[in-house]
Amino acid sequence: MASTIHRASTTAPVNIAVIKYWGKRDPKLNLPTNSSLSVTLSQADLRTHTTASCSSSYPSSDSLILNGSSQDVSGARTQACFRELRALRKAIEDGDDSLPKLSTFPLKVVSENNFPTAAGLASSAAGFAALVRAIANLYELPSSPTELSRIARQGSGSACRSLFGGYVGWEQGSASDGSDSVAFQVAPAAHWPNMRALILVASAAKKDVSSTSGMQTTVATSSLFASRAAETVPRRMNEMQKAIQEKDFEAFGKVTMMDSNSFHATCLDTYPPIFYLNDTSRAAIKVVETINTAAGKIIAAYTFDAGPNAVIYYLEENEAKVAGLFKAALGEKDGWVGKRGDAIEANGEALEKA
Numbered sequence: 001m002a003s004t005i006h007r008a009s010t011t012a013p014v015n016i017a018v019i020k021y022w023g024k025r026d027p028k029l030n031l032p033t034n035s036s037l038s039v040t041l042s043q044a045d046l047r048t049h050t051t052a053s054c055s056s057s058y059p060s061s062d063s064l065i066l067n068g069s070s071q072d073v074s075g076a077r078t079q080a081c082f083r084e085l086r087a088l089r090k091a092i093e094d095g096d097d098s099l100p101k102l103s104t105f106p107l108k109v110v111s112e113n114n115f116p117t118a119a120g121l122a123s124s125a126a127g128f129a130a131l132v133r134a135i136a137n138l139y140e141l142p143s144s145p146t147e148l149s150r151i152a153r154q155g156s157g158s159a160c161r162s163l164f165g166g167y168v169g170w171e172q173g174s175a176s177d178g179s180d181s182v183a184f185q186v187a188p189a190a191h192w193p194n195m196r197a198l199i200l201v202a203s204a205a206k207k208d209v210s211s212t213s214g215m216q217t218t219v220a221t222s223s224l225f226a227s228r229a230a231e232t233v234p235r236r237m238n239e240m241q242k243a244i245q246e247k248d249f250e251a252f253g254k255v256t257m258m259d260s261n262s263f264h265a266t267c268l269d270t271y272p273p274i275f276y277l278n279d280t281s282r283a284a285i286k287v288v289e290t291i292n293t294a295a296g297k298i299i300a301a302y303t304f305d306a307g308p309n310a311v312i313y314y315l316e317e318n319e320a321k322v323a324g325l326f327k328a329a330l331g332e333k334d335g336w337v338g339k340r341g342d343a344i345e346a347n348g349e350a351l352e353k354a
């Protein structure tokens with residue numbers, strides 16, 4: 001008799017930080033040196049779709065296929081996620097003999113992104129969030145998004161924030177086992193639903209310096225880094241949460257741009273220096289300045305992750321002034337492709353269960 005194949009699917013959104021995570025105090029557990037905050041983007045344009053399955057008939061080792069190509073699952077991060085999820089499933093199986101022993105079966109995970117992988121578009125965030133959620137669904141775990149965020153964090157730090165919709169914080173925590181380093185929802189998407197994100201793909205190439213190695217070198221060599229982690233970010237976390245609560249776009253935009261600048265300044269202050277921004281990125285910064293000067297106030301805010309692609313936040317009522325001007329100024333030339341996240345995650349809560 002053929003063995004049953006157990007299967008579950010989910011999707012996970014990308015999140016783009018407005019207060020950046022950059023630096024680990026514990027590289028093994030992915031514990032950060034500072035808290036961070038992000039906006040979860042619409043899944044219409046940017047999302048990972050993942051199916052997890054398991055069966056006693058599968059070949060003996062776990063496997064992961066991303067965009068059609070086989071990935072190495074032996075890395076410590078993927079292994080940590082598999083191990084934690086299996087342990088939670090095993091605890092349930094131990095208490096109920098009638099359940100199939102899924103925790104003992106090999107896992108097969110198949111994932112697809114609808115955007116360039118590893119180009120500074122937070123693909124690892126959506127990827128690990130979807131992987132953890134898909135396996136949790138497969139194992140029928142009763143875990144909360146908070147608990148899943150603790151597991152996803154071990155796959156990729158920023159992934160913990162993709163377990164929630166809306167405006168999401170990641171508390172750095174202080175416990176040495178990482179139990180309190182989890183994501184939390186600052187506000188649901190419905191609180192401030194007219195937020196928009198324009199994503200400008202300056203380059204879809206894989207980034208030169210991975211976040212993991214870049215931030216390790218920054219922690220080891222940058223003299224700006226210590227004050228960023230100890231003073232600048234804690235202050236900005238408070239300012240940003242207040243701006244979101246009060247739906248104050250000028251404050252939101254100012255802190256977003258200043259934190260992106262601060263993060264890229266510490267990259268430049270790293271030795272050897274890390275350059276994520278390029279001429280196209282700097283052109284985008286100029287366009288945002290022109291838009292804000294013409295408006296007489298901040299109506300557009302740029303931010304850049306570990307790559308040259310710009311994400312521009314703005315409110316829907318300024319669509320013509322912001323997205324329109326970007327289109328006119330940059331169009332499709334110089335390798336720019338405009339993509340707009342229609343809305344932040346509409347359900348405000350976590351991801352759909354498939």
Ligand code: DP6
Nearest residue numbers: 017020021156157158211212305306
């Ligand atoms: C610049 O989450 O990719 O996007 O934990 O090593 O996988 P690892 O790093 P990752 O770093 C993201 C860095 C960032 C800022 C942010 O998203 O907060």
